[in-house]
Amino acid sequence: MGGRNNDYDPFTLVLAPPPGETAEEKAARETKEADAKRVSDAIDDSIRRDRAALKKQKTVLRVLLLGQAESGKSTTLKNFRLKYARSQWLQERASWRGVIQLNLVRSVMTILDAVQAEINGDPLPINPADADRDDDTISVSTHQATDNGGMTSSPPTTTRSDKYRLLNLRLSPLRRVYASLKRRLGAASDEVREGVPETMVATPFDLNPVPVLNKRRINEDYVRNWFDALSGSQPSSPTSSSARSHLSSPQDADEATDVIAGCKDDIAALWHDPEVQAVLARRGVKVQDHASYFLNDIDRIASRTYEPSDDDVVRARLRTVGVQEHRIQFEQRAMPSFSIGHEFGREWAIYDVGGARTVRQAWLPYFDNVNAIIFLAPVSCFDERLDEDTSINRLEDSFILWRAVVSTKLLQKATMIVFLNKCDLLKRKLRSGVQVRKHLPSFGDRPNDAATVVKYLRDKFKDTLKQYSPEPRIGYLYPTSVTDTKATSTTLKTVRDGILREHLKNADLV
């Protein structure tokens, strides 16, 4: 002890160069020390980056769009992107042309097939929804059909048949275009068909015990974004990459545009023909709303210089395959005043899922840490059946799904928002004379108008939330028609501010 002075530091001794170190040994030692420092700095940097990423991850607000197939989830997402991710939207807009052409050509094929069936004298298809109807409803539709051009169940006369055969022939190049567009757009271009019974569970995430799903695998196999489909790529089949570039070649796309433009007048003649409309009504062939939108504007859509508008893209139907993640970064100046200065909620991850019963098992891994659910419940569907299981009424399926979602413990902290969607279609349906009580006896003798129906369903959704939530929470319910982008823009702003306020409040930040 006695030999040590007050400046003694145990490190000095340990870290001091070895006594009698030669110049080479000193150089070697210093190189080794410098290498060790570089490794140590790299590790520190990596830890810092991971921490920053984790912190950023925690500031990202996660929103899940849920609901049955065709309820309007992707259309809602498009509204979000149209309003809040404008530059990405504009970059992507032109590439929706192929989807719109596919929607258009598919509906022409459906109409031609119905007319051909009529010419052949094929028996009328049985519509499962008719089983719910009483005689009144059936006679209403028969009556409409006869009013609309006098088609009867007997085949059209020879002259009339010749006219349609000629139209069919002139429109036949569209069949080739249809096949090529379908190849280009991949799995999403096909609508869901009836599923096999074992995949038809309404709420596979609700089973006890819940099936253990590997999120990583699901990410790899299922997550697609529109860009993949729009550019014709197939991430789940990597081997198809060479075919992919060929199929999405500009020549393919231009050929489709040329053929469609060449068929414009014949498509218009087919669509506006009262006898054809009568055949569709009589055979119960539903030309979907988005397809009528494109057919009604055929002069613009079937032109060689056609560029999709915002509304066209919102209307374009592309089935969601698996789960898609879309990021939205809100600009600071567009944020509500109460959130200025907070990082949380500036960026949103919105997850859009496929809604058919056959694909709902892919939802569960996305329930973790979700901040808000936007549940799409179409209110016009009380007289419709699921495509994947025609024994199930769509409204019933929506309720089963909603009850399971609100009961799910993993989602108990999520803000619950319901879009009572397709109000425009509800109004149209009720105006055409469809009686809600015939399909929904509990509706009773209430007035058969849209406001009453929406209020009735809204109360049902609210009651279910109250009754089945694991802990008390408020739900926010909005009547919507998400194809109306102007009205939806206002709803989205309210929704966004509401979600932000609630989550900043929960984090004690407001």
Ligand SMILES: Nc1nc2c(ncn2[C@@H]2O[C@H](COP(=O)(O)OP(=O)(O)OP(=O)(O)O)[C@@H](O)[C@H]2O)c(=O)[nH]1
């Ligand atoms: N008229 C009208 N059509 C709507 C409305 N919401 C959605 N649609 C149409 O309904 C169809 C289905 O909408 P999507 O948004 O693709 O449905 P989805 O819920 O994403 O369906 P999946 O991807 O199959 O689960 C599209 O043709 C939309 O244009 C609405 O409020 N009114």
Ligand SMILES: [Mg+2]
């Ligand atoms: Mg979708």
